[in-house]
Amino acid sequence: MGLKFSSTLKPQGNIHWTAILYGTLLAVIVSIILMAIGGTVMYYKVFNERLIPVIGLTILFLSIFIGGLISARKAGRSGWFHGLAVGLVFLFLTILFNVAVPGGIFGFPVFKKIVASVVAGCLGGIWGVGK
Numbered sequence: 001m002g003l004k005f006s007s008t009l010k011p012q013g014n015i016h017w018t019a020i021l022y023g024t025l026l027a028v029i030v031s032i033i034l035m036a037i038g039g040t041v042m043y044y045k046v047f048n049e050r051l052i053p054v055i056g057l058t059i060l061f062l063s064i065f066i067g068g069l070i071s072a073r074k075a076g077r078s079g080w081f082h083g084l085a086v087g088l089v090f091l092f093l094t095i096l097f098n099v100a101v102p103g104g105i106f107g108f109p110v111f112k113k114i115v116a117s118v119v120a121g122c123l124g125g126i127w128g129v130g131k
Contacts (some may be wrong), residue, residue, distance in 0.1 A: 016075035016082065023071025023086040028093065031063035057112060061120045064090050068124025076129070083125020087117035 038055050067090065068083025075082045091114060 014078045014081065015085075016071075016077075019071045019075035019082055020085045020089065022074055023067040023069075023082065024089045024093070025067075026070050027063045027067025027086055027090050030066050031059055031090075034059040034062065057116055060094075060113060061116045064117050064120035065124035068121040069128035070124075072125035072128030079125035079127070079129030080122045081125065083121040083123065083128065084118060085121070086125070087119075087121025090121075091117040 038059060042052070042055075064083075064087045067086040068079075071082045071086045072079035094113070
């Protein structure tokens with residue numbers, strides 16, 4: 001009677017933790033890439049500064065949508081749940097970053113970020129399982 005230890009996370013019930021972590025990591029990477037592209041365009045192009053919150057919310061939505069989609073596709077089931085989990089973990093990481101960095105990154109109301117995270121994650125998850 002020996003104990004077996006595995007280096008990978010196994011799905012427990014309907015929750016596939018590896019898929020959630022993978023989707024969250026992908027959402028962070030996509031967000032960083034989109035912020036770099038957006039920042040470069042804003043630096044070299046003259047535009048209305050009132051668009052910055054809209055661009056930020058769009059980047060947040062797209063990043064979580066893609067992360068939720070890939071997470072659900074990797075899990076193969078419970079798409080809305082895996083997408084929602086990606087959105088909430090991403091939001092939690094954003095809040096941690098906001099607390100750690102002086103001045104923070106919340107340029108618009110937090111409620112909009114919460115709603116966008118939940119909706120984008122769920123939609124991405126539903127679409128990810130459906131495809």
